[in-house]
Amino acid sequence: MNPTAAAVNPEHENLLELEAKYCSWGDTVHYAKELTMFQRSEGSFLYDDKGTQYLDLQMWYSAANFGYGNVRINSALKRQMDVLPQLACQYLHKEKIILATKLARKMEAIFGEKGRVHFNVGGASAVEDAWKVVRIHTKKIPAFSFMGGYHGRTFGATSLTSSYRYREQYGHFSDKANFIPYPYCFRCPYGKQRETCGMYCVQQFERLFETEYYGVSNKHGVSEFGAFFIEAVQGTGGYIVPPKDYFPGLKKILDAHKILLVDDEIQMGFYRTGKFMALENFGVKPDVVVMGKALTNGMNAISAIWAREELINPTVFPPGSTHSTFSSNTLGTAVALETVNLMEEEDFETRVTQRGAYFLQRLKALQKKYPEMGDVDGLGLALRVEMCQKDGYTPNRALVDAMMNIGLSGTLTTGGKSKGLILDVGGYYKNVFTMAPSLYISEQEVDTAIDLFEEAMQRGIAHTA
Numbered sequence: 166m167n168p169t170a171a172a173v174n175p176e177h178e179n180l181l182e183l184e185a186k187y188c189s190w191g192d193t194v195h196y197a198k199e200l201t202m203f204q205r206s207e208g209s210f211l212y213d214d215k216g217t218q219y220l221d222l223q224m225w226y227s228a229a230n231f232g233y234g235n236v237r238i239n240s241a242l243k244r245q246m247d248v249l250p251q252l253a254c255q256y257l258h259k260e261k262i263i264l265a266t267k268l269a270r271k272m273e274a275i276f277g278e279k280g281r282v283h284f285n286v287g288g289a290s291a292v293e294d295a296w297k298v299v300r301i302h303t304k305k306i307p308a309f310s311f312m313g314g315y316h317g318r319t320f321g322a323t324s325l326t327s328s329y330r331y332r333e334q335y336g337h338f339s340d341k342a343n344f345i346p347y348p349y350c351f352r353c354p355y356g357k358q359r360e361t362c363g364m365y366c367v368q369q370f371e372r373l374f375e376t377e378y379y380g381v382s383n384k385h386g387v388s389e390f391g392a393f394f395i396e397a398v399q400g401t402g403g404y405i406v407p408p409k410d411y412f413p414g415l416k417k418i419l420d421a422h423k424i425l426l427v428d429d430e431i432q433m434g435f436y437r438t439g440k441f442m443a444l445e446n447f448g449v450k451p452d453v454v455v456m457g458k459a460l461t462n463g464m465n466a467i468s469a470i471w472a473r474e475e476l477i478n479p480t481v482f483p484p485g486s487t488h489s490t491f492s493s494n495t496l497g498t499a500v501a502l503e504t505v506n507l508m509e510e511e512d513f514e515t516r517v518t519q520r521g522a523y524f525l526q527r528l529k530a531l532q533k534k535y536p537e538m539g540d541v542d543g544l545g546l547a548l549r550v551e552m553c554q555k556d557g558y559t560p561n562r563a564l565v566d567a568m569m570n571i572g573l574s575g576t577l578t579t580g581g582k583s584k585g586l587i588l589d590v591g592g593y594y595k596n597v598f599t600m601a602p603s604l605y606i607s608e609q610e611v612d613t614a615i616d617l618f619e620e621a622m623q624r625g626i627a628h629t630a
């Protein structure tokens with residue numbers, strides 16, 4: 166624990182003792198060596214209980230895309246508190262209807278398909294709603310998803326999530342997905358090089374349907390699988406950006422075998438990649454889209470699915486098909502509606518594309534000095550830095566852990582005063598910094614982020630040498 170924090174704030178130590186005794190440790194808090202207690206947040210920054218400022222490059226895993234304490238979004242919450250803060254979801258309220266309308270119209274504008282929106286609370290629950298819609302339509306239970314994919318921790322969602330770790334203690338309630346290699350070109354699962362591979366991974370997927378003996382279809386090519394759950398840019402898997410022609414190739418095969426495409430945009434949606442939905446970057450139409458996190462800028466959780474009209478109209482998805490008490494809670498819909506209004510009124514596409522390009526260019530310049538930064542890539546403000554040994558390839562998890570903890574210790578000194586840096590770790594080998602800064606991050610804050618990152622890296626390298 167941080168001794169200075171305890172000295173300045175005597176409550177700190179007492180709270181940690183209570184936490185150790187009464188809080189379950191089953192979540193992810195105790196991943197970090199040092200438990201940091203935050204007190205305040207603003208814009209791109211968190212402040213701990215001794216007032217140290219932390220530049221946040223994680224933004225609650227992309228849930229707080231529009232910055233901490235966004236006055237416009239927060240005001241919508243406060244207004245709704247005074248008017249209609251609670252309402253059972255079996256009754257209607259205006260914000261829910263307008264929110265669904267705006268989301269459905271936006272989907273129609275970007276994907277050219279009419280559809281409807283259904284709300285839930287958390288991301289994993291929405292993933293399961295999407296799966297229900299798929300199963301009703303296709304009458305098929307098995308699904309494809311990607312190696313390295315992450316779709317949440319409920320029983321259903323864990324069976325779509327590739328890591329065995331998430332199922333190991335509990336098993337799963339559904340057939341586990343058939344996990345297909347993601348186009349992770351830096352570490353191609355087939356050992357190919359992007360420049361010469363000829364989209365070998367797409368060809369391999371197509372080959373699965375060549376004969377019934379590959380276990381995915383019958384002898385007429387009829388698939389046993391109802392859907393493929395994808396992340397257009399893989400999130401927890403390490404912010405991996407696929408080659409432009411991957412998804413168009415995949416979609417052709419799915420269409421040929423009547424397999425629905427479920428696009429999980431929970432982490433990458435709402436302009437993280439510079440587009441409203443990440444899949445837009447690849448010119449492919451989904452059948453179902455799953456949304457969460459930044460829809461409410463991380464407040465009053467609301468998740469949602471959008472599905473094509475054919476899949477979700479009231480005849481096929483009638484009243485009571487699924488329900489959750491808090492699904493379209495009025496505080497959440499009011500906040501989400503304001504967030505959607507904000508996205509309509511401001512040009513996030515230009516902002517995120519430009520700022521993302523600047524951040525990426527600064528990271529790539531840093532990479533020239535440090536061979537440990539094996540891969541640097543990104544789309545919009547979804548950025549990845551894959552930390553390696555000096556050979557620039559062998560995963561270096563120890564360095565990532567050291568840097569993450571140094572950032573969290575709040576002891577970086579670049580620019581004078583003690584500062585912290587919030588870094589998120591992901592990737593197949595847990596050696597990737599998955600960077601999701603506020604979409605409002607300024608150029609100056611990017612410069613500060615680069616300085617702090619470099620200092621953390623220098624200290625991390627020295628520490629792990």
Ligand SMILES: Cc1ncc(COP(=O)(O)O)c(C=O)c1O
Pocket residue numbers: 226287288289290292315316317318396400401429430431432433457458
């Ligand atoms: C792509 C993706 N899908 C699903 C989820 C699960 O969402 P939740 O944690 O809200 O259940 C996440 C969470 O990180 C995610 O990134």
